[in-house]
Amino acid sequence: MIDVIGWTALGVAAVGGALVGIPSIRRPLLSQPILNTFKKILPAMSDTERDALESGTVWWEGELFRGRPDWDRLLSYPKPRLSAEEQAFLDNQVETACAMVDDWRASHHDGDLPTEVWEYLKKEGFFGMIIPKSYGGLGFSAYAHSQVVTRLSTRSSALAVTVMVPNSLGPAELLMHYGTQEQKDHYLPRLASGKDIPAFALTSPWAGSDAAAIPDYGIVCKGQWQGKEVLGMRVTWDKRYITLAPVCTVVGLAFRLYDPDGLIGDEKDIGITCALVPADHPGVDIGRRHFPLNAVFMNGPTRGKDVFIPMEYIIGGQKMVGKGWRMLMECLAVGRSISLPASNAGMTALTSRAVGGYSRIRNQFGVSIGQFEGVAEALARIGGNTYVAEAARTMTAGAVDLGEKPAVASGIVKYHITERARQVVNDGMDVVGGKGICLGPSNFLGRAYQQIPVGITVEGANILTRCLIIFGQGATRCHPFVLAEMQAVLEKNQKKALHDFDQAFWGHVRFVFGNVFRTAGHSLTAARFARKPQQADSDTARYYQLLGRVSSAFAMLADVSMFVLGGSLKRRESISARLGDVLSQMYLASAVLKRYEDEGRQKEDLPLVHWAVQDALFKAQTALEGVLENFPNRFVAALVKRWIFLWGKPFRQPSDRLGLQVAQLLLEPSAARDRLTSSCYIPRTENEPVGAIELALQATLKAEPLQRKLRQLVKSGHLQANPLANVRDMTEAANQVGALSPEEYQTLKQYDRLRDIVVRVDDFPFEIFAKEEKAPSTTTTATVLPPKEGVPA
Structure with missing residues (x-):
């Protein structure tokens, strides 16, 4: 009897192994039915959704999604560094630009940066940091670009925004990647020199966060341009929140292009298209401003109605019609x-x-x-x-x-x-x-x-980014198998679809079981045997193991959520947001550990490192709990919670003692304080509020021993003064009885003067608000209605 059972079990195992392990058997019997099921349940995907999912690349966040991050890979990434030229620019031109700006005057009186600042930014190439030197730009690295914007923002937000927008999402970036050679040769030198000021118009009143739904539209047609009849587009748009729009000379414009008469192809709805239009082009309306919370960077609307734009204005030329969304993503x-x-x-x-x-x-x-x-x-x-x-x-x-x-x-x-x-x-x-x-x-x-x-x-918007983008896009792009499964389902070649799906699906199955058992092991052993870098620092090695534990639990829970909730996970934004929080906290903690290594393991910085990683681990744990406590299937939630937190919750908030050290x-x-705030622009004069704090802090450190001396004199009865009196009163009393040397007296007087500057609060004449301003106009020069039935009239 035992032999029969044994041989039967062995036979079942052999059949199961053949079904799963031999592709020629597995594909028709298992993979094909599963693929057919996926095709039925996978929701239809628009071109814009597909572009959004497939755009960009996956980096370290993908490693965190795998459940077993390779920490040596993280630490092998080179430390970002400035070239000598970039460092000199930061030390000289950026410092000069900061010194030229009086943020109070710009924001309260002028409503703009001074003319001389605009001219300096143009002259020194601030608007062309990302443009190659071959086109007259500075050709800076992304890190240098980031360093410059960070420094400028410590001085004035208007200054930082004015510089960062032309170097971020805008015409220069799009031209470098997608522009025709003629467009590059014409515009890039002008953008680099500041001769052209760019703005990029995407957001409309009807499509803010849902930018793919912009109602701004163009109709392919023929029209007169420079005395000739040419192929072009009749474009209508109404955009808002467009930075630099009030002062730009060239507008990057995103709109949906239609071709109802088939002038350039068979597609009636061609899709989102990007064009570069001179601001003085007939029909382009700019100049009005928004007033974003007292910030004075140039921001405002742009509009146009039935504006004829030649086809040559499309970024990349006619071949790039309909590809604007992918370009933007x-x-x-x-x-x-x-x-x-x-x-x-x-x-x-x-x-x-x-x-x-x-x-x-x-x-x-x-x-x-x-x-x-x-x-x-x-x-x-x-x-x-x-x-x-x-x-x-x-x-x-x-x-x-x-x-x-x-x-x-x-x-x-x-x-x-x-x-x-x-x-x-x-x-x-x-x-x-x-x-x-x-x-x-x-x-x-x-x-x-x-x-x-x-x-x-x-x-x-941050709510959208947290609830829909981080995990919503991450689940597809960062997961090692989900995107491949989706692409296989959408593949039209049936043979290739089955092959690709078979590889992805069974790889996914192995991936899930690996994370299930790894999570159990980490939970049982408190991750004592989890991965850590080969040459881990003793002060931080444990953090790598704990993050590995979180990564494994996250990967398992992500798959459980996608399997149990299916397509409804997209609508359960709170659960998606919390899953995104876990991924985010792991990414932030990874960055902290890499910074500590890149900066040479500065022991003085360890309180900051400990606080940052412990805070991230606790927040990740809180997010995991939030997913499980709100998971619709309570049986699955209870099982997974026990699987992840076998001995209870392992992470705590940073302690009060650690907080005091930070x-x-x-x-x-200190050197640690300087490293922490190395990006700051620091004025060296007491007439500047931050400069006054720097000088007063030095004076405070010199004065504190003398202040203790004064209090001791009062306490011992050698100085008759009220112990609660202002320090300057005790200073004068001690000086009168000869208890202070001339140097000590001057030290305390200097401290008093600088401290008073620091704690001073500005006051103004009573009439400061007496000037009555006209109410802002709410009229518009053009009205745009969403197109009906796919093709606007």
Whole structure:
């Protein structure tokens, strides 16, 4: 009987092994029916959806999606570096540009950068950083581009935005990748020199985050151009939020092109197309401005109705009609990796340096406010988040220089650096208190607070980015098999479709089981045997193992979610968002660890590293819990939760003790503080609010021992003064009785003077708001209606 059972089991195993292990048997009997099922349940995919999914490249985020990241690969990526030419530009031209801008005057009085600043930016090539030298540009790396924007943003958001937009998603980027040689030869030298100022018009009133649904349209037709009848397009558009539109000389225009008469082919609805149109072209309407939360960078609408545009204005020429969405997606992955991450990382660095210094200078109850644990808690978040933002910004810009167009990573850094900048600036406002809420030339943080929502909103609203893009695109692009399965389902050649699907599907099956067993092993052993770099630093080696544990659990949960929820996962945005949070926190923690290695394992920076990684691990754990607690299938959720958290939740928030160590780094000059805020523009004069903080901090450090001396004199009875009196009162009393040397007296007087400058709040004449302004016009010069039935009239 036992022999019969044994032989039967062996036979079943042999048949099962043949079914799964022999492709010629497996494909017709298993893979073909599964493929047929996939074809029935996979929703139809539009060309724009397909372009969005397939655009860009997958980088380190793909490794994190596999469940077993290769940490040696991460650390092998070269550290981003500036060339001697790029460093000189940062040290000279960028510093000069920063010194030329008075942000208060520009924002409150002039409503624009000074004319001499515009001319300097043009003359020194700021608008042509990404344009090759062969066309008159600077030919800078993505990292240099990022460094420049970061530094400028610590001085003035208007200055940073004015420079970053022509070098980010705009005509220059599109021309370099897709333009005809004639277009490159004409426009790139003009853009590099600032002779042409570009704007790119994508967003419309009816299509903000859903940019692929733009109703702006063009009709292929013939018309008169330069005295001849030529083939072109009659284009109608209504765009808003277009940076540099009010002052641009050339408009990059995205619209949907139709060919109802078949003048260029059989397709009636050709698709999204990009054209480059001179701003003085007949019918182009620019000049009006938006007013984005007191930021004075040039931003406004552009409109046009039935404007005839010759076919030669299409970027790349007629052969590129209908390919605009793919072009935009590819370029957006690069621009979104640099512009907003750089500008918001700069904002966090400025806050860390200025608020940290202010917290040491400002006294309450006879104690520096930075010594209060409540303030220190805020300072810890400020310092830790600044370290994360700078690490992620640098690593992602470095990826672009390696030839990547990181579609998912760009969404991660755009969302999380802008959100962490919001946290940092909000914490900074809490610390500086009343000084922060009263605008004026002495306020070093108020403008940053006003402008935080701009970064949150533009280049893809953060809610959309978190809920739909990071995991929604990541599940397809970063997963090692999902995109291949989808492409096989869409393949028209049946033989090739079956072959490709068979390879992808069974690879996916092996992948799932690998992560299931790996997750169980990590849960059982607390990841003590997980991967770590070959030459791991003893202070950080454990973090690699813990991140490996999270990666394995995430990969398993992602597959479980896609299998159980299927197409409904796309509609369950909260679950998708939390899965994206897990992937994002792993990416941010990876950037922190790489930064620590790239900077030579600076032991002084370890409090920042520990805080940043522990914070990321805790947030990843919270996101995993959030998915499981809200998972519709409660049986599966309970099973997976036990599988991942066998011994309970392993991660905790950074401790108060660690937070105090981080806060202390912000409160006094040190190499660690300089590294943390190396991107800052630091004025050297007390007439500048940040410069005054730098000088006052030095004076504070010299004065603190003398202040303790004064308090001791009062306590011992040698100095008759109220212990709660202002320090200047005690200084004068001690000087009168000869308790201070002339040098000590001058040190305390200098501290008093500089401290008073730092804590000063601006006030203005009563009549400052008496001037009545006209209400802004709400009229438009053109009205655009969405096209009906596929072809507009």
